[in-house]
Amino acid sequence: METNNNNSFEPKVVAFVCNWCTYAGADLTGTSRIKYAPNVKIIRFPCTGRIDYMLLMKAFANGADGIIVSGCHPNDCHYTSGNFHARRRWMIFRNLCDFIGMDMNRVVFSWVSAAEGAKWAEIVNTTVDTIRQLGPATSFQKLIKNSVFEEVGNE
């Protein structure tokens, strides 16, 4: 992996968050006026249980450099158990991704409650810092660029 020494690199990070805890937590970050890096953009889901791992794949396939997945702490799920189901799914998914050589440092899983505005800012900032150090997700970007023109002779 080439490391990026270019300071102009701005990581693109997608956050998949649940409506009830982390989205509200990020709202609290806002109302508390805690500053964080603008690289992270949020997509709202009803529950972490709704977050399809294929969407994480799609984020990378669309050029994301990093991903945050965040929801309610265990036992706090608005729907009682969506986050527990999600947690199992992530465990299997991240191990599989690691097995195929995807850099799991680019995917941050967290629990951020509606009261943890400061934690949200901290998660975003540390994630952006990590990815800034890792550089762009070149492994995926290469595939995106070559996504069509692969034929015999181009191996």
Add this chain to the structure above:
Amino acid sequence: MARIGVFICHCGENISATVDCEKVAKVASEFPGVAVSVDYKYMCSDPGQNLVKEAIIEHKLTGVVVSACSPRMHEPTFRNACAEAGLNPFLCEMANIREHCSWVHEKGDATTQKAIDIVRTLVEKVKRNEALAPIYVPISKTAVVIGGGVAGIQAALDIADAGHKVVMVEREPSIGGHMSQLSETFPTLDCSQCILTPRMVDVARHPNITLYTYAEIESVDGSIGNFNVKIRLKSKSLDEKVCTGCGACIQKCPVKKIPSEFEQGLGMRTAIYVPFPQAVPNKPVIDRKNCTYYIKGKCKVCEIVCPTKAIRFDQEDSFVEVQAGALLLATGFDVLKTSAFPEYGYGKYKDVIDGLQFERLASASGPTKGEIRRPSDGQIPKKIVFIACAGSRDPAKGREYCSKICCMYTAKHAMLYKHKVHEGTPYIFYMDIRATGKMYEEFVRRAIEEDEVKYIRGRVSQVYEKNGKLIVRGVDTLLMGQPVEIEADMVVLATAGIANQGSEELAQKLHVSYDKHKFFSEAHPKLKPVETNTAGIFLAGACQSTKDIPETVAAASGAAAKVVGLFSNDMLKRDPLIAIVKKSPPPVYSSCTGCFMCIQVCPYQAIDKEEIKDRNGNIIKTISHINPGLCQGCGTCVAFCKSKSIDILGYNHDQVYAEVSALLNE
């Protein structure tokens, strides 16, 4: 073709201080499908909302993105505005560029660019939004209350008084539950029967309440608003319509030595019996296991003496079915009865009893007429040792939880004893005293200070008999663990409150979840304490966790209020953001392949099976079906379903996919 309106709010300067709102509006106007894009100082103000409404009409908008604050703030505002202008409210989305953007980033291009990205994402989402309408489910305004203890009684009366029909189902021959067994109640020491009995009679007399005693739930199907409850009426061997409750049969019944359940084995009853004199209904049942006629085939004394010829030896169990809009679980608790404490001699020594037995001894209507006499020889005990936390807070041998009621009733027991046996000495071994209710601490202080109850902080290691005395060995931890030995005449164990027998089976019949101790689980520990995770089924009292009477009654009224709230409308209105199993044209009908794994995933038991039939009624395939009345819209099944046969309105596959793509690509 989509015609989306984008409305960028400055929020005074809350947004425009760091985001170039005009630029956002200009860039958004060039997004494919955007018909109009404007910015305005205060979008939520009346003129701002009018801007949205006018644009909807002028540009025939098919969707609206209000780019302002969090949807938690003003989504209802703008959805209403859209509805007023004739646009389905679910075609309006909020792009959160305040809490998630302007307030958390410095002024600059990156912040403006982020706002643009957020707007673009929501534009792509709203293009894929569907017009939705709330879901309405008709409601049968009858509640079935399962359990006729104080919780069930309170809830039933509250619901009935509000004008709705109630069907109460009680397993025992009489309602009343554990409270009817109690002597006096803490912290006021008023007589339990005196306050409960009138309520029991109210239940029996209430025109809106149908009471089925000696009855159990056979099966439940359906869902909120429309449960179908099948109730088994166990045979009482008696025609209740004919019986006058004169009691002649009870007096003449030759089988008189059956330990009475109501008296906790401290008294006896006959084979044809009412559990206690104030029973409601006050009509006997025949206990077929102990009746000579059913055992030996002859006797029939009761039939002979009955003046109204009410006895029916060949009566069989019968069934009634009830259409109910709500179910209320009030099945109560039990106390740990087992030989869980061999070291305390419980079950071995007659004078080692549990708290519920002590209640009967202290009760004026009990086997000793309220005198404290030990079961073995009827002597008045001079020293009684009460052992708190017998089985509670004991992960090794009992239950790890605190049973919550024992500290208080043990103090009450000691006090009652002292009031009745002035020369007696009560000792209480305890771990901690938990007296957190209103007037509770004062009550305990009174026991200690006025009634001189001897509290010893420590555990009892052993109780054994020696020379007609019960030797209680323990330690006093406040005296540095010094051993304590008391020669007692009687020992009372405050045994742990546990889930009622059969609660697991009932939970499975009703599809409500329960914890590892078999107590029913509430839908949310804080915000939905009287709801179960199955919509339309509510909880009251100690079937959820052990509770004292005030707490039980409060929960019962709370649950009743939920039922009454549900019944206050003819139709149940629900948020349409629910999951659906997608259908497709024949010959596939649905990509759902019927693995039914989603049924396990659903936290709300909202998924069942649906048969797809041809016009002759032959089943073509069986697929999953989501009950719109039960689905809460978490979407866990959506992400789980491998064939993507389940989708969720408002966060559907197409929408979230488009959002990911739009967020990352210009």
Add this chain to the structure above:
Amino acid sequence: MERKLLTKDSYKLLISKIISGKYQLVAPVKVDALVDFRRIKSADEITEDYIVTVSSAKSVAFPRNEKLFGFEKNNKKLEQTDFDFDSIPHTVLLGVRPCDAMGFASLTSIFCWDSVDKIYTTRLERTIIIGMSCAKADASCFCTSVKGNPGNTAGNDLLLTKTPDGDYITEIVTEKGAKLVAEFYELFREDKGAEKEPLLANVPEVFELDGILAKINSKFDDEVFWSEQAMRCLGCGACAYVCPTCACFDIQDESHGKTGQRVRCWDSCGLSLFTLHTSGHNPRQNQGQRWRQRLMHKFSYMPDRLNTVGCVGCGRCSRACPVDMNIAEHLKSIIDN
């Protein structure tokens, strides 16, 4: 036909010269346990240890994904980038088996049927095919049943046949081939007139083609026959994707944000989705009908309409098939049945 001789040393030299010249060279190489076509950088990469390559050579002219054009939406306007014909490389395709080489005729007949597919034809025009006669065959080979043979020159520009001492008899089949020989004339020697036939593999004839062609149409309505044949067929696309003559494709738009491209990619009549209508109706409802389509297309429709048989007997479909749907065996049963 004019013949030359290419010694084993000059063969290697030829490869090096081609690579360092204006051509890209595509040849069979060992890819783990398999042999498949790859663009190569040195003669050492080439292997001769194969019956046929896993994939056919068709992707040189009909790649599995072909970008037809690009598009970009800007400020609500759509801009299109046409196919760049200059991007098509000049290619030498080496080590093609005679069966594969014959396949290009079938492909061409489809791609130039009513209108000429310029991308396909340009790719093929810019490809020089150097075939390699077969010295070995296996149980799946049946080229001789479809009017081919292990030393067939048709479709090749040059055909090499390896002699026992490692030299290559070079048959110059086309003008293009002659030009290449002329370009590297110093490497070719005069042919010694060695006999080619004994060097070739023996591929027994499994069925009599004319019998199939005569009878297959009459089997069309025999649903039981086809469904029994296809009973074990799993309905994947492996047979079509490795086939040198299967030409079916799908057209897909792939886009990221405002830019995208229209792509032509392989498709297969064995997949149930292939004929699925939006209405949900599928004119080929079961695998028997899809299998029938595969055989009918190759042995009835193509002979009728394009005057060519859509099968070259390479046996790849049988080898690739997870359940051994041996096409020759199934064809034979048409006659036997």
Add this chain to the structure above:
Amino acid sequence: MNNIQQKTKELLESGACTLIIGYEKGTGGKARPVFVRKAEHAAKLIFDESCDQNIAGYLYRQEIKNESKKAIVANNHTLKSIVELASENQIHEGDFMVLAFTAEGEIIELKSFEEIEKHVATLYHGLNDEDKATMQKIEAMTMEERWGFWENEFSKCIKCYACRASCPMCYCPTCTVEINQPQWIPVPSHTLGNLEWHVMRAMHLAGRCITCGQCAKSCPLDLPIHLLTYKVALDSEQYFDSVAGTSVCANNVLATFKTEDHENFIR
């Protein structure tokens, strides 16, 4: 070998069965699935080491579902798949007969799902030595090496979906790859789309892969894609104690949870 022919001949002759799903010798002597309807064709049937193909997937094929009296000659992979398919409600007890083999090669009829479960319990569930070694090799690689390894493999995939077609657990009548709104898996077979496909396939087999390796055996390009589903199967067992194909009433690993599940990766 003869006992299978004898047994199936009897079944067909007596009318106890009208269809036997089993194995016969195919091209070049390798075994392939066969469907025998007549007693005189029972002689085609073989059962030996070469019969390692998992053929449980035929049981839910519509053409075969319609047959009333059928028997399947089941190798160990097939047996496990039968259990897993039953747990997923795709096949039902009594719809077919199961002929299996003892460790000594004796043919036995397994009369109920319970008997199949018991038989399966006696079988080895782990990976073979070769796969174990490959797994270890890959896991020992650096992240970049692993990516390089799989990028190379995925680049070869032609998306013929033989892996899907041959996997008995891939029974969805409409696969996610066939959904185009949205297009979850790109239709063209480029590396990016191939990677998405194979990751999705492996995830869909979480707690369901019985590690027969049929997907890789079916791949015309020899991609070691079975290792992906094996990885998921191994993790399901290691972290959640779930082994597919062992119990008809087991819950899927991702359809259940424990409150105390691992979460040391979550911040």
